[in-house]
Amino acid sequence: xxxxxAGRDFRYALRGLLKNPGFTAAAVISIAIxxxxxxxxxxxxxxxxxxxxxxxxxxxxxxxxxxxxGLNIAEDxxxxxxxxxxxEGHTGxxxxxxxxxxxxxxxxxxxxxxxxxxxxxxxxxxxxxARPALGRLFVxxxxxxxxxxxxxxxxxxxxxxxxxxxxxxxxxxxxxxTPYEIVGVLPEGFSLPREVLPTLxxxxxxxxxxxxxxxxxxxxxxxxxxxxxIAKLKPGxxxxxxxxxxxxITRRLRADHPDVYPPNGGLTFGIVPLLDQVVxxxxxxxxxxxxxxxxxxxxxxxxxANLLLSRALAREKEIxxxxxxxxxxxxxxxxxxxxxxxxxxxxxxxxxxxxFAAVRWIHLIQPRxxxxxxxxxxNGEVLLFTFVLCAGAGVLFxxxxxxxxxxxxxxxxxx
Numbered sequence: 546x547x548x549x550x551a552g553r554d555f556r557y558a559l560r561g562l563l564k565n566p567g568f569t570a571a572a573v574i575s576i577a578i579x580x581x582x583x584x585x586x587x588x589x590x591x592x593x594x595x596x597x598x599x600x601x602x603x604x605x606x607x608x609x610x611x612x613x614x615g616l617n618i619a620e621d622x623x624x625x626x627x628x629x630x631x632x633e634g635h636t637g638x639x640x641x642x643x644x645x646x647x648x649x650x651x652x653x654x655x656x657x658x659x660x661x662x663x664x665x666x667x668x669x670x671x672x673x674x675a676r677p678a679l680g681r682l683f684v685x686x687x688x689x690x691x692x693x694x695x696x697x698x699x700x701x702x703x704x705x706x707x708x709x710x711x712x713x714x715x716x717x718x719x720x721x722x723t724p725y726e727i728v729g730v731l732p733e734g735f736s737l738p739r740e741v742l743p744t745l746x747x748x749x750x751x752x753x754x755x756x757x758x759x760x761x762x763x764x765x766x767x768x769x770x771x772x773x774x775i776a777k778l779k780p781g782x783x784x785x786x787x788x789x790x791x792x793x794i795t796r797r798l799r800a801d802h803p804d805v806y807p808p809n810g811g812l813t814f815g816i817v818p819l820l821d822q823v824v825x826x827x828x829x830x831x832x833x834x835x836x837x838x839x840x841x842x843x844x845x846x847x848x849x850a851n852l853l854l855s856r857a858l859a860r861e862k863e864i865x866x867x868x869x870x871x872x873x874x875x876x877x878x879x880x881x882x883x884x885x886x887x888x889x890x891x892x893x894x895x896x897x898x899x900x901f902a903a904v905r906w907i908h909l910i911q912p913r914x915x916x917x918x919x920x921x922x923x924n925g926e927v928l929l930f931t932f933v934l935c936a937g938a939g940v941l942f943x944x945x946x947x948x949x950x951x952x953x954x955x956x957x958x959x960x
Contacts, residue, residue, distance in 0.1 A: 558884040562891075569888070572849045576892025576938060579842035581899030583934055586838050588904055588927045590831050592920040593824045598741070599734060601674025602777065605639070606819040607784055608742075609774040609791075613810035620815075622745050624770045625763035627798075631774060631814065634794050637787040638776040642669035643757060644737075645772050646744025649720045651753070655706060662720065663737060663744065663751035670697075670731075670754070672777050679703075680714040680729035687756035694725040697754040700733040725755065740823050740916040745771050767805050775819070788816045823916045842938060850942035853885065885943020886936065893935035897923070900931075 562569040597603040609631065611621040623631075625643070632641040644665040651658045667683040675682065678700060686692065696718060698707070707713045716727045731754075738750040778787055795813045799806045806812040817825075824831075901923050911918060 555883055555887060557880065558887040561884065562887065568852060569891075572852050572888050573892045573895060575845045575848050576889055576935075577895035577899060579838070579845035580893045580896030580931060580934055580938065581903070582838040582841050582896075583835075584896060584900035584923065584927060584931045585903035586831070586834050587930050588900065588923050589907070589915070589921050590835055591924075591926055591930075592917050592922070593827065593831060595926075596917075596920060598820055598823065600819075601672075603819065605778040605780070606673070607776050607778060607787070607816050608819055608822045609776060610815040610817060611770060612813050612815050613806075614813075615807075615809045615811040618810075622770050623772045623774050623814075624767045625759055625772060626765055626767040627770070627814070628772060628774055629764045630794060630798060631776070631791075635776075635787070635790055637779055637782045637790050639779045640668055640672045641774065641776045642666045642672055643759075643772050643774055644669060644742060644744065645757065646742075646751065650722075651706075652719045653717070658706070660702070660752045661750055662753050662755060663742070664755045664757040666757050666759075669775065672775070673735075673737075675731055675735050677729040678732040679711065680727070682729055683754075683756050688758060690758040690760050692756070692758065694723060695728045695756060696720070696725040697729040697731060698727060699731050699736060699752050699754070701736075702752040703730045720753070720755075741819065742773055742775070743822075744773055767802065776816075784816050784818050791816055827914065827916065842934070846938050846942040849888065853881075853942060882940065882943050886939035889935045889939030889942075892938075893931055897928070897931055900927075 598606070600606060609623070610619075611623050611627065612619060613621070623643075628641070628643045631638075635641070642665065644663055647662050647664070648659055649662045651660050665683070667685050667688050670682050677697075680697070682697065683695070687695065698713070703709060703713060707716075713727055713730065718725050718727060736750060742751070744751075778784065791814050795806075799808065799810075799812050821828075904921060904923055907915065907921060908918065915921075
């Protein structure tokens with residue numbers, strides 16, 4: 546019964562809106578601007594702030610930074626000795642891995658190309674939950690020098706340079722004149738872009754992975770601070786708790802190596818959750834934008850409410866006649882609310898088209914200051930947000946006309 550009444554009210558609302566194209570266009574466009582702006586910004590916020598990183602146990606992954614505030618060094622890389630200090634001295638980490646990047650010349654049976662290469666300890670890829678699409682990952686023995694050169698391809702490099710051939714495993718390539726054997730291909734969707742692993746030596750995202758053999762002397766080498774360190778917290782250990790223990794380690798290092806870490810430098814190793822590392826620079830901007838577009842939607846709702854109130858004044862006699870022939874105030878209020886919701890969802894439909902165009906534009910221009918660009922999309926989660934937003938907006942700007950209809954007095958209006 547309620548469903549059939551709502552259907553009749555919806556059809557009646559559509560006919561009424563089509564009879565007033567100027568009013569309808571003004572209201573729908575106002576709502577579309579507000580809904581479209583909110584949907585577009587929410588699609589970015591959802592990808593960056595709400596969706597976890599595509600790794601195993603992403604909430605436990607952290608990146609470390611070498612800091613010396615007394616020397617104005619806010620973020621620096623690590624030496625191999627510092628990596629071992631952390632790996633062997635910190636009890637709050639389940640695992641600690643090291644990496645370093647470089648741009649190298651890829652040659653072989655194809656056109657030479659300059660690509661981003663990541664040298665990583667054998668535990669890094671398993672720690673992040675990577676599973677090979679073909680072949681294998683690195684083994685612990687390849688962390689030591691003296692082994693034959695092996696390489697793992699990113700999925701994109703495998704498709705682009707090798708045509709997705711299943712027989713690529715065992716194939717020889719050359720990087721900077723050194724031969725390597727391809728032993729694995731990473732799965733589609735797995736990557737370590739610079740926003741996740743900001744290596745010192747690469748200008749591009751990692752397209753190929755090599756082992757990182759460290760000699761015995763690496764344990765005492767404090768001179769070359771070029772290495773990234775990524776760790777995984779033990780279950781139940783927070784980044785703040787891990788930082789307390791890390792501060793104890795750096796106090797000992799300052800005391801044991803005052804010639805390398807002068808007292809005025811204030812050496813410390815900062816622990817940053819990996820998601821904060823990726824989106825930290827844009828988090829505040831996104832929150833401000835969300836607040837701004839929220840106000841835009843409120844202004845649009847106020848404008849449409851004024852339009853509906855003006856239209857309701859022009860329809861007073863129509864409403865009074867319906868009351869005189871027996872329509873209840875509640876029934877009239879429900880019908881006007883259906884009209885408001887119809888307007889809201891028409892505006893939402895047009896606004897969703899605007900948001901698809903906006904997200905497409907973001908992908909086309911590829912702004913370098915927007916992380917996780919590939920994850921930004923108008924998906925089911927965003928469309929659900931849009932649906933709720935439309936319903937809320939329709940009720941918000943339709944409430945005043947609906948309540949006004951209940952107060953119409955036929956005796957006064959029809960004189």
